[in-house]
Amino acid sequence: MSGTVGDNLFRASGVVASSSSEYDDDKIQSNIAMLGFKIAVNGSLARYNLVDQAVDAYEDTSGVDASASVNETRVASGDLFYYWGTSSAEPSGGNSTDTSVSGFTTRVFTSDGSLTVGGSGDVDILVIGGGGGGAGYYGGGGGSGGLIYKAEHGLTANTYDIVIGAGGISKTNTAPGGVGGDTTFTINGGAQEFIAKGGGGGGGPNATDGGSGGASGYNTGGAGDEIQTAQSGDSGTYGFGNDGGLGVGSPGYNPGGGGASGSTPPAATQSTAGAGGAGKDYSSIYGTALGVSGVFAGGGGGAFTSDGSGAAGAGGSGGGGAGATTDTGTGVTGTNGTGSGGGGSKWGASGAGGTGIVLVRYADDEFVAAGDLTLQSTDVTASTANPDYADMVVLMENAAGTATLNTDIKGYVSEDSGVTFTQGTFVDEGTWGTNKKIIAFHDLDISAQTGSAMCYKITTHNQSAGSKETRIYAASIGWR
16 A cells, blocks of 8 residues: 555545545545444434544434425434435315324314315325204204214325214204204315215104104104215225114103114113214224314213103213203203214203214325435534545435436535535445445545535435435545
């Protein structure tokens, strides 16, 4: 090896030799950078500096200038971190958002609105119609709104119009309960995606059934009708308004039947008003998106017995309204935003149904698309101003497709804090894993620049999800 001992130590520190007649230490430079990357990863170190060299394996974000970078997204991949270019197409809209389930965002629609989606992605969607109102005069409880749940439902870039079903109105005297409104999820100007039917009103006197609500009145109560069926032949989960508890007894002034919902009804006994069916529990999926337990679509309970000796029917869990507790009392209104049915009454007003809701949940990175990246480092001060040469070593991955060096991925060095950049010519210096390459340039002439605030810039180009996705795992620059 030519040169003095001092020259050799100088090279080992990561600085490129200036003369082409001396030993070509490009491989040493790359090896030093690789050792620096390994030390950074093994020690979970932030960007750190050697003499006239900076090494960053992106163990944190301290070495990246966020204000000068564009579309930079840092991702954890096992014990490794990388940056790639992303273009966000996250949905927008709704009355509120909820992120109580780690890694997911839920957009909540409790009133009419629009969901705007900028790209393709899968969502977990819950659509619930408005609950039916309870009936008056020994009336049954209102049935819950139809329930549609579908996991991983695909959405594309579009605007989706959402109409929330109103709860069925309160009634008095012999009138059956009001029917809940349908909740719809529709592509703007196009086909309808989902329609969750409104819950049937509680049955009034002499009714043999009460729509989706429990039957009531002078005759033995009957089951509610099915109100929600599968749509488009898909494999979603659908609630049926046919299983509220029945108010069973001898003919005459019998207690009302409970409002229907989507789970097993409670057992009905003679002289006991039917309880509302229990709502379905989606709290494990949507967490606290409603600020409650996450139980949805409970039916309302029926009114108490004619002589006052029987208890009022309980509201179904998940917001169902209970039946009235006195002769002239009012049935309890179903909880808004759950599609729950309202409670029936004897002589007073029945409870109105609760309004419907739409919940749209997606993973935090579901609508993040590949985009072109600009990754610029923070500055490092050179030991001597106005360096003349620089080198760069980068660990990259072809996550999809193959990036053409110096076309799809480019590297630059600046000595004036990014005011002026000089582009180097990357060459392939080997692999460090499957589809993972070491690329570098050496002896880049930066003598036309002046300054001592050293930084680098890496850019990716022609990025497209699934066809060309380039990731940057580490970068090192040296200068002299």
